Each structure stands twice: as structure tokens, then as C-alpha cells.
Amino acid sequence: MSAARRLLLLEDDASLHETVREYLEEHGYEVCSAYDGDAAQDLLYERRFDLLILDVNVPGLDGFRLLEAARAAGVEAPAIFLTARESVEDLERGFRSGADDYLRKPFALRELLIRIDTLLKRSFYHARSETIPIGEGIDYDPRSRTLRTPEGPVTLGGKEGKLLELFLRHPDELLSHERIFDALWEYGEEPSDNSLRTYIKKLRRLLGKERIVSLKKQGYRYVVTQ
Structure with missing residues (x-):
């Protein structure tokens, strides 16, 4: 036991x-x-x-x-x-x-x-230099905001990196638009639906469309590959 x-x-x-x-x-x-x-x-x-x-x-x-x-x-x-x-x-x-x-x-x-x-x-601990395995030859280094893919490394923008880390912290959990806005936008900034859709589109292109599911008027869910 x-x-x-x-x-x-x-x-x-x-x-x-x-x-x-x-x-x-x-x-x-x-x-x-x-x-x-x-x-x-x-x-x-x-x-x-x-x-x-x-x-x-x-x-x-x-x-x-x-x-x-x-x-x-x-x-x-x-x-x-x-x-x-x-x-x-x-x-x-x-x-x-x-x-x-x-x-x-x-x-x-x-x-x-x-x-x-x-x-x-999940095994997402705050190790100083570890990368987070995502699957299918992809991993993510949160320190440098670098997504390593079979096609080569991609450095994510600040909000793109925050969004990916939010998804990795909450796998298979529905995240409302409001919760994502709170995590990504600084105090005094105006959250943008259009910008969020752009970040989602880029992450889908890098990770696979099936990884991030959109639930109309509710939010998004990051799906963990079994």
C-alpha cells in the first residue's frame, strides 16, 4: 500500500x-x-x-x-x-x-x-529547469516559454505562454472565459475575445486542434492525450 x-x-x-x-x-x-x-x-x-x-x-x-x-x-x-x-x-x-x-x-x-x-x-511541479512533456514529441519549458516540437522550437508570447500553462495546470477541466481573462490580462488591461481566439488558434496549430475543445459560450477545455 x-x-x-x-x-x-x-x-x-x-x-x-x-x-x-x-x-x-x-x-x-x-x-x-x-x-x-x-x-x-x-x-x-x-x-x-x-x-x-x-x-x-x-x-x-x-x-x-x-x-x-x-x-x-x-x-x-x-x-x-x-x-x-x-x-x-x-x-x-x-x-x-x-x-x-x-x-x-x-x-x-x-x-x-x-x-x-x-x-x-499531474506531474506539473515548480522545478526550476524541467520541461513539461505534452506528448507526440512535444514538451514545454515554462522558464523560457519555449515549446519544443518535432518541427523545431517555438517561443510563445507572454499571454500565449500563460494560457498554455493554465491549460497544463487544469487538464480536462472547463475553463470559463472569465477565468482565462483573469489569468492572462493584467490589471487595467482590457480583455479581448478576439485576442484570446488568436492565442487558441496558435496553440491548436502547434499542439493539434483536438487538444483544445471549445464549448460555445462556456469556455475551453484542454484535453489530455491518453
Whole structure:
């Protein structure tokens, strides 16, 4: 029998923390608890975790600064932020600090579990120099935004790279237009349906049309090749 996946849970609300911890343990995860950012940082340096669940507003180091420091120190585990903050600026900072997902409070425990399971099913960790295999002789280097194909390397533009990484983080998941806009466009920029369609068209040309499925008026789904 394989060992349980180990999760770090940083949440200073004791009641919510206990609820989340018990629920995840019931579903087979090992959960290590921290109620402030400094304690969480100590745990990160002492143990290896398969995934991080981080509240943003906590005593000591806030979640953003904690993850930024962890990424700089080489911690590669995927991370989910839990927060009541709703601004686009906070969403942007969360992803810039190295997060893979962002769940706003209040949330359903089942939704958190689905997001954890989804992240752990893939091997998309924050390794500093690794490429991400896509299949059919294609891989992607997120550091240089270079897509290596049988026809040769292709360097993606900033938003094209962000879009591909968003798809790779959320395989087989329907991503709404609004969610994609939040991830790709900076605060103060005006999202563009036409530009998004252009980015989708280029990625389809490079990866194969069947890889990115469009659901009318809903969004797009990146399909993983079996």
C-alpha cells in the first residue's frame, strides 16, 4: 500500500482548519497543520510536501510572501491559495507568487478535494529547469516559454505562454472565459475575445486542434492525450 500524500495546511481560523483537516484525512491524505506563516515556513524547511494549501491572511508571514520564499528556496510542490480576497490584483499576485490554483472563501469541501486531486494527478511541479512533456514529441519549458516540437522550437508570447500553462495546470477541466481573462490580462488591461481566439488558434496549430475543445459560450477545455 502506497504512503498517503502529505499536505501542508496553513489556516488560522481554528474551526475551518479543523473541518478541512478532518475532511482531507477522511479522504486518505496526511495533513500537517500550521496556524501562522512562520510555523508553516518551519514545516516547509523540515519536511517534504506533495501539495500546499495556504490561507493568505494569517499571522506572521502572509501566504503570498510564504510561497514566494518557498519557491525561491526550491520548494516545488503545487499550491492552492484559500482567501476571502476578491480583487483581480490579489488573484494576479497569488499566481505570480507561484500558486497553481486559487479558491475563494467560502468554498465547498468537495470542491477543494477535487482541485487537490486534479493537481496531484499531474506531474506539473515548480522545478526550476524541467520541461513539461505534452506528448507526440512535444514538451514545454515554462522558464523560457519555449515549446519544443518535432518541427523545431517555438517561443510563445507572454499571454500565449500563460494560457498554455493554465491549460497544463487544469487538464480536462472547463475553463470559463472569465477565468482565462483573469489569468492572462493584467490589471487595467482590457480583455479581448478576439485576442484570446488568436492565442487558441496558435496553440491548436502547434499542439493539434483536438487538444483544445471549445464549448460555445462556456469556455475551453484542454484535453489530455491518453
